[in-house]
Amino acid sequence: MASIWEYANPRKFIRTTDVVLPWVTAAAVLCLVVGLVWGFFFTPEDYRQGSTVKIIYLHVPSALMAINGWLMMLAASLIWIVRRHHVSALAARAAAPVGATMTVIALITGAIWGQPMWGTWWAWDPRLTSFLILFLFYLGYMALWAAIENDDTAADLTSVLCLVGSVFALLSRYAVNFWNQGLHQGATLSMDKKENIADIFWYPLLVCMAGFILLFLALVLLRTRTEIRARRMRALLARERLG
Amino acid sequence: MSLTIKDLAIARGGIPVLRGLSFSLAAGEALILRGPNGIGKTTLLRTIAGLQPPLAGEISADRELIAYAAHADGIKATLSVEENLRFWAAIYGTGDITPALEGFDLTKLTDRPAGGLSAGQKRRLGLARLMVTGRPIWVLDEPTVSLDVASVALFAQAVQRHLAGGGMALIATHIDLGLDAQVLDVTPFKARAPLRGEDDFDEAFL
Amino acid sequence: MIALLIRDLKLALRAGGGFGLGLAFFLIVTVLVPFAVGPETGLLARIAPGILWLGALLACLLSLDRIFALDWEDGTLDLMATAPLPMEAIVTLKALAHWLTTGLPLVLAAPLFGLLMSLPGEGYLWLVLSLAIGTPALSVLGTFGAALTVGLKRGGLLLSLLVLPLYVPTLIFGAEVARRGAQGLAVEAPLLLLAGITCGSIALLPFASAAVLRVNLR
Structure with missing residues (x-):
C-alpha cells in the first residue's frame, strides 16, 4: 500500500529527489529572477520611501522563510x-x-532598509529583536547537533530542544512586544484587500515569495541528501570496525 | 520470580554488538558472564538494568527487582561512608545499613569521608550499596576490580548469602569467585556485520 | 525523595560544593558596574533594576553545569536512574536544590546589592518579589539545559548558548517588574506574566528534562 511514509526510506528519498530536485531548483531560479527583476526595475518608486522600498523583495520573503524554516x-x-x-x-x-x-538575510536587509527610514541601522524594535532571538535559537540548535557524536542521541536531544525552543521563542515574541512598542510598520500583507499594499508591488512580491519557498525547499532537499550520505558513511565505517 | 532473557539483541552507540542471546535465572541461582573486552558485557548489563532499550528480544524481569552496580561506584567524596550508604538506603526505602557495613567490613570506617578511602575500600562501599537496596536481582559489572584477596572472599560470601536468601546474581567477571554458578561465554553471540552485497540500506542505516 | 534533596544541599555546603559562588559573582557584577558606567547616582538608580536582574541571571547561569556534571562523572546518575525514583522527580529535586543554593541566596541578598546600586526606596519590595518569583524559572530552565549537555566534555559554553535564549522572557518580565516598581508604576501585568512563566516551566519542563536525561544515559 502506498503511503507518504515510504519516502522516509533513505533510498526511496534519494531516488525521488534525484528526479524532483532539478525541477525545484529550476523553478526557484526562474521565480527569483523574474520576481527580483520585476520588483527592482519595473515597479514605480514609492512616493514616501523612494527606491529604498524595493528591498522589500528580499526582506519579506527571507523573513517568511526564517519563521517557516523553524x-x-x-x-x-x-x-x-x-x-x-x-x-x-x-x-x-x-x-x-x-x-x-534566512534569518541573517532578513536582519541585514532590515538594517539596510531601516537606515534611511528610521535613521539607524539597528533599533530594539520588537520584530527585529524577535528575529535576533530566533537567530540565537537556530545557533543553539545547530551547536547541539554539532556537539553530539551519536546520531540517534543527537536527533532525540535536538528534537526536544526544538519543541521547548518553539514554546519559548513564541513567549519571547510576546514578551518583546510587551517590552517595547516599536517602529515597525504594520503588517505589509494581509488577506484584507483594502489593507494590502498596491497590486503593482504585490504581484512581484508574490513571485519572490514563491521563489524563496522553492529555494528553501531545494536547499533543504540538497542538504538532506548530503546528511543521508554522511550518515550512511558513518554507519559503514562503524560496520567496518565491527568486522 | 525469575530473570529470563529471550533472543536478546543489543547495540552500543547504534551498532549491534550481541544478538540471539537467551538465558534464564531462577531464585537462588547465579550466572557468570565471560567474554573478551569490548564484546558487549557492559552493554548487556546496562540493557538488563533498563538504562537502554534492547534492539530486539525480551527481558522478563521487572526493573523494580534489579539492583545494578556499574564500573563507577557513585560515591560522594565529601560524604562519610555512613552518609553515602544512608542516602541509598533512603532512596530505596530500606532502613538498616548495619548488615551492609558488617558484610563488607566497613564498620571501622563509618565516619571517614569517602574521599579518603583507598580504591579497594571505595569498591567495598560501592558493593555494600547492593545490600541496602533490598532488591532480589543483582546485576554486577566487574565487581572485583581493585579488591584484594580477602575482600574478594568477603564479596563472594555476600553473594552466597544473597543467593541463599532467594536472591539472584548476574555477574560479569574474569576471576573465579568460587561460587556454585553457571558460566555463560557470550562470544558466540557476537553480532556479525552483514555480508558485502546483501546490502540492506534501510531506515536503520546499518 | 527528601534524601536526595538533603544530600544535594549537604554536598553544596561542604568543601568544594560551590555554595556562595553565585553570590560572590553577583557581588562582583554589582561592584564592577559603577566602575564601568560612572558613579553618578541618578544613572545608577535608573539602571539598577536591570543590572541587578542581569547579575542574578548570570550568577544562576554560572552554576548550572554543576547540576548533573558531578553525579554523571562518578556514576551516581546511572545508579539513580535504576533506583525507584522516577527521573522526573530527580530533575525536579535537582532544580529545587539548585534554587535553594543559588536562587534563594540571590533573592535574600538582593536588597543589599540594591543599596550599592542606589536603587530608589520603592524598588526594594518589587525587586525582591520579582527575583523570588522569577529565579525558580531560571533554575528549572537551567536544569533542562544541564540535562541536554550532561555527557559532553566541554558543555559549559554550549549550555550557556542553549539556555540564554530560553531566559529571555523571564528576564524581560522580571526586570520590567523591578523597573516599574522602582519608578512607582503599576506592576500587576508583568508580575502575573512572570508568575505564569514560572508556573508553566515548573509544571512542564521536568518532563522534557527527564526525557533528555534518559536519552543521555543510554
Missing part, C-alpha cells in the same frame, strides 16, 4: 519523536543552517 524543523522533529524516521531528523538538521541564513 516551523519545518518543528514538524520534522515531531515526526522523528513519534515515528522515528531517520530521514525526518536529518531533514530537520539540514533545514537549520538554511533557516539561520
